[in-house]
Amino acid sequence: SQEPQITPWEAEAFVDYEKLIRIFGAKPLTDNEIELLRKVTGELHLMIRRRIFYSHRDLDKWIEAYISGRRCALYTGRGPSGHTHLGHILPWIFTKWLQDKLGVDLFFQMTDDEKFWHSEEKSYEEINAYAYENILDLAALGLDPRKTHVIIDSEDIAFLYPIAIKIAKKITLSTQKATFGFTDSTNIGMIFYPTLQIAVAYFPTELYGEPTEVLIPAGIDQDPYWRIARDLAPSLGYPKPTQIHCKLLPGLDIGGKMSASKPETAIYTTDPPEIAKQKVMKGYTGGQPTAELQKKLGGNPDICPIYKMYEMIFEEDDKKLNERYYACKTGKLLCGECKAELAERVAQFLKQHQQKREKARDYIEKYLIRTKF
Ligand code: SF4
CATH class of the missing domain: 1.10.240.10 (Tyrosyl-Transfer RNA Synthetase)
Structure with missing residues (x-):
């Protein structure tokens, strides 16, 4: 049968999530992680109870690190190609809950560069303006500004670049093609871009000057980045980032995820x-x-x-x-x-x-x- 279509730029809702877990080599969320989560949060969010967040990599280790007092952080983000829709805020709602319960810092990446490189028709200025519009949604959802740090790639590159150059040296063009489906006609912005999405996963360790365990709540369509981030982490001296994956909110028509293209x-x-x-x-x-x-x-x-x-x-x-x-x-x-x-x-x-x-x-x-x- 056909493999489900999931890359960061193309994803279906109503896919066979069990199959995705196997393809991506993630683990289904089990009672073990759920009990650990309950232990530290005191209750369970509906997105956990209903397995909207349904698979993970090393969530148990992240919670154990939190319990043992090691420094922990959260990381998620948004490609600001337009206004925010309900499919985007789904993981943010859960991330806010985690932040409230655990009191950890959240690093939020606005990938205006990626969206500009990827977009056929939108100007950089337009996409950058949407980054600021999208921050208003984070605020409206109640994310704590003292603990929520937004990185707008094109303007805050100095935070990421020293890390990105080390990552870039370790990723070959053939890895990029195999992981993201890039071809010879992909522009070189897109080819460089994954280094920046990966860099944020390591950034808290640099910022705090101590190894920081990073948990990334996001849609499973972002998984290709985290696989590379985990592979490279030990050789660059960073803890492997951990993930918890959510399902995609369907759009109000047949089959696809909620999408700006419709x-x-x-x-x-x-x-x-x-x-x-x-x-x-x-x-x-x-x-x-x-x-x-x-x-x-x-x-x-x-x-x-x-x-x-x-x-x-x-x-x-x-x-x-x-x-x-x-x-x-x-x-x-x-x-x-x-x-x-x-x-x-x-x-x-x-x-x-x-x-x-x-x-x-x-x-x-x-x-x-x-x-x-
Ligand atoms: Fe059922 Fe119709 Fe409601 Fe869907 S919209 S849950 S099919 S009653």
Whole structure:
């Protein structure tokens, strides 16, 4: 059968995640790591309980390092090619929770360089401006500015470059081609870029002047970078970065992840709430073509992006989520009602998020690494 399509630039949702774990050589999240996490956080986030974060590399070792008092940090990021949508904030919500529970610093990379090199039509200036817009979303989600350090690649390169040159010397063109699918027509910016994404995984060790264990919560589509980062770490004198991978939030149509290439299927944090509601109401579902058939045969929440939105973000309560699942399966719940309820929750979330987003314009610089170190 065909291998699932997962590279940092192309990814499906509803893929066979078990198969991905095997292909990437990661490990499924087991009770062992979950219990360790509970031990240090006191409770479990819904994204852990529901295995939205479902696979890892050395998460157990990272938590043990934390417990033993070694220095730990978090690292995640964003390619600021446009406004933020709900698929982007999924790992940020979890990262914020970890930061709150554990009190560790988060390094957040804005890869404006990568997005410019990768984009066919957007200018560097436009993409760089989106980096600042995207920081407003971090603020609106409540990430602590004292512990959240944003690195905008094109402006903060001095923090990364001394590390990147060492990484660059160890990566060959053939590794780049094999890992990222680069070809002879790939521009050389893209070919250099992975050194910068990897550099942030080592950066906390340089900044603090002591070995720092870095945990990276991110979508599994970013995994190719971390495989190289782990391979190179020992020879460069850094601890191997550890990962916890999340599933991708599906878009509101059939099959793909929520993606900027299909804006009508993605809910942006900047969408007017009424527009977002309309997108939800027009969304694809796992339901039957008519209400009569739905009542008779039931729907299929397992392939339904509306259900996934509840499961991954908008329903905190496990019992209520379970009730929705069975009401759908048994035909007691109709898609119109189910979508209308989600549309309302999404609109409420956006209203509050957008107010906080606007307020954050006054203190955005508190997130910038260059104002702190
Ligand atoms: Fe999806 Fe809800 Fe319809 Fe079930 S009832 S298929 S969960 S929209």
